[in-house]
């Protein structure tokens with residue numbers, strides 16, 4: 012049919028459901044950027060599945076005019092892995108939050124990354140529990156005052172990219188809801204990665220944790236606080252690119268490019284394809300170090316076999332070795348005997 | 353040599369008992385296989401500790417295998433042993449109560465020394481005091497005889513001692529006139545890569561047989577003639593294997609992919625092991641990171657169009673609870689198998705119980721109806737697994753299939769079904785895009801359509817938030833919630849319309865109806881049969897479909913003065929029956945990690961009717 016080749020547009024991926032996030036929520040920007048890249052990626056509505064757990068971000072599938080499954084808290088990785096394994100042709104996306112993936116679903120999250128099915132994960136990190144009305148989350152900063160921590164949180168927060176890298180993720184990146192242009196580009200790269208792509212998005216919850224990421228979005232302060240990563244480029248940041256990251260042994264340090272002591276040649280050069288994970292870990296650690304900028308962009312992108320491909324390979328191998336399953340033969344195998352009439 | 357004296361028996365129960373490392377399960381299984389192949393009916397009861405190698409010589413470390421073979425339809429592994437083989441004092445102590453007076457008792461005398469007697473908490477040597485007076489005791493130094501027979505094999509003493517189980521089996525084969533060749537073939541296959549070990553085991557088996565022949569240790573030997581089973585082709589099968597084959601059969605008949613997501617747990621893991629072998633049937637097995645991921649992956653697969661299956665035991669079912677609720681809400685097909693074991697909590701993982709019935713029927717948040725079925729015997733697991741899959745797909749619902757450790761690990765002859773007679777498994781993944789809603793229902797079954805991702809023009813979103821009937825959109829409308837709740841119950845209730853009629857064995861009216869479900873079938877059926885022979889007015893109805901209860905059961909119950917329900921729990925079906933039929937059903941509960949023996953139920957029948 013000729014209509015099938017019709018070029019789809021962003022609006023074709025917008026479902027007929029009313030979006031029910033709070034006005035001003037960072038989720039809107041993320042939704043819009045995902046809807047926008049669908050046609051760019053050549054996706055079809057029927058060939059795309061959005062899976063989610065529970066939380067504000069997990070309402071995502073309802074707003075996409077694709078197949079969608081809003082599952083249970085923290086478990087979306089297991090659903091998504093199986094959907095991909097059942098039908099590897101589907102383009103599977105997973106929308107999740109900091110509580111969903113790093114608290115209740117921590118186990119599933121790490122095992123998803125370890126298995127590496129070709130799935131795109133977007134983790135909306137707002138560092139708070141929104142849907143349950145404002146308790147601290149596993150990414151909330153220590154000392155955070157919330158309804159459940161009136162005297163401040165006494166727990167060390169997770170840095171999602173640390174967890175992802177330790178779980179052997181093949182693609183780890185970070186974006187920001189307000190920087191929609193960069194976010195769109197990032198989503199596209201992530202989607203094209205073969206294997207599980209993990210994108211953490213700093214997402215403002217303007218109701219319960221407003222301004223949590225202001226330092227990365229404010230016009231002036233973001234220059235000091237964001238390190239935009241580009242493959243094969245030296246790591247510079249600051250107003251007029253006046254600073255950089257240099258390695259002192261294994262220790263990253265911030266150096267000035269203005270004091271005459273360091274030049275751009277001294278700086279660390281980003282290699283997102285490095286097989287060795289050390290550089291990515293060093294970069295990931297920066298966001299929790301005071302006086303360092305937070306890396307934004309792709310921290311790591313390597314190729315490894317995908318779970319579903321390996322699974323299908325084994326099935327093909329079994330069929331090659333034993334032939335297509337023959338039920339009659341299977342039921343009759345082993346020692347049998349006949350009872351005569 | 354004197355002529356061998358052979359006496360013919362109707363049935364025989366043999367118990368092998370030793371340390372958990374003594375290979376008792378292995379030789380028990382071999383006697384079962386050979387007996388099945390020579391045409392006897394068999395019933396087996398493996399009974400082993402949860403520890404892989406429990407401390408040697410202790411009472412806790414005893415591993416036993418009870419087997420009955422006979423010339424008629426048996427149904428149980430026997431109430432009491434005719435012959436007991438005890439490899440050490442602990443094995444003797446644990447199993448002696450199961451040996452009938454004047455029963456044959458073979459003991460390996462090598463282990464009846466101070467240390468092992470103390471471990472078994474014997475104050476004096478039972479071989480030398482009065483403990484064994486009422487039995488026919490055959491003290492044989494099996495350990496030494498095996499060492500003697502195998503000294504040329506080149507194996508070290510440890511290796512040789514591992515073969516003494518086959519020496520004991522050889523003796524039993526002589527005693528019951530069983531052929532050796534089936535076992536010899538199995539040994540050759542099992543140890544194909546360890547020729548020396550295969551040779552040694554065969555030598556030990558022959559050694560045990562020859563020892564009896566030469567020493568005329570037993571005055572008489574026995575034989576059991578083939579059973580008159582229904583004509584057909586048979587093989588011996590264990591419950592978990594039968595269950596896995598039932599799933600493969602469903603996959604194959606449905607011409608669908610099966611996706612099995614599960615986490616290892618005793619006693620269900622063998623289902624995963626068996627399915628993992630059959631990848632050439634397009635079966636995808638996924639060893640998940642935990643029980644929750646196991647069921648969630650199965651639901652995800654089912655959403656994507658595969659037959660989603662998960663198997664577990666009680667503690668695992670508890671973990672899967674929330675996800676099962678999602679499958680109910682999203683109305684997706686899913687097969688959940690619970691191989692029950694003794695609980696609560698970790699309980700006794702290798703012991704049997706039927707105590708997850710409440711969990712299966714009621715154990716979820718919200719009103720969450722789910723069909724619950726139960727397999728009656730090892731071979732019935734095949735049929736019930738197939739049936740659970742068929743119902744799940746036809747009604748777009750999760751189904752819980754309950755088996756138990758006794759059924760899962762027991763073996764019996766299985767008449768191999770003709771695959772053409774299996775009911776068709778039907779589904780339809782298509783719909784008219786102009787007129788499609790995810791919750792439009794089949795007027796007869798109330799099932800929604802199984803539309804799968806990848807289907808053009810039908811993309812839809814579902815989830816655990818209450819859905820508007822028909823459209824499937826999120827809805828908090830009060831009346832809609834009532835409607836959807838009612839529909840969920842009504843749909844499951846309608847499944848009962850296609851159950852086969854409940855069979856009443858015995859008269860249709862009488863003093864007592866005994867109702868059993870699941871693995872208590874064999875003991876109950878035999879107990880009722882014997883009580884009837886003794887003149888009691890008692891009948892038997894067995895349930896394989898437990899929720900919803902069969903439509904005809906209420907009418908059947910009305911014809912009896914009393915109802916008795918034997919269960920391996922504190923009385924769970926009895927609650928369901930009382931609740932539904934407002935009848936004062938009597939509970940006969942046993943919670944010892946062991947199945948009922950026939951005599952227990954028979955005595956209870958007499959007691960209840962006598963009152």
Ligand code: SF4
Pocket residue numbers: 031032033035036037038067137141142215216217218219
């Ligand atoms: S509570 Fe916060 S995260 Fe949730 S929708 Fe509202 S603004 Fe967004």
